[in-house]
Amino acid sequence: MNAREIGETIKSRRQSLGINQFELSELAGIGINTLVAIERGQGNPKMETLMAVADTLGLQVEIRLKQ
Numbered sequence: 001m002n003a004r005e006i007g008e009t010i011k012s013r014r015q016s017l018g019i020n021q022f023e024l025s026e027l028a029g030i031g032i033n034t035l036v037a038i039e040r041g042q043g044n045p046k047m048e049t050l051m052a053v054a055d056t057l058g059l060q061v062e063i064r065l066k067q
Contacts, residue, residue: 004041006050011039013057028056 001009014024021039025032030049037043038053047061054061 002041003043007039007041009059010053010057013059014039017057019057024053024056028052 014021019027021035022032025035028035028049029052034043034045034049035053038045038050051061053059
């Protein structure tokens with residue numbers, strides 16, 4: 001999954017829960033600008049940030065390492 005797909009998944013889940021961006025940023029403890037960038041597939045958020053957003057939305061983050 002690339003950054004754009006991650007952003008689209010987060011945005012879709014947020015909207016399906018009826019939460020606006022400001023509310024999600026507050027609930028997840030991240031800045032609104034960070035959330036906007038994630039939803040747009042921009043930037044390079046820390047894993048902790050993605051985990052906080054995913055946890056807030058009831059999503060799981062799965063990491064695969066390939067050789």
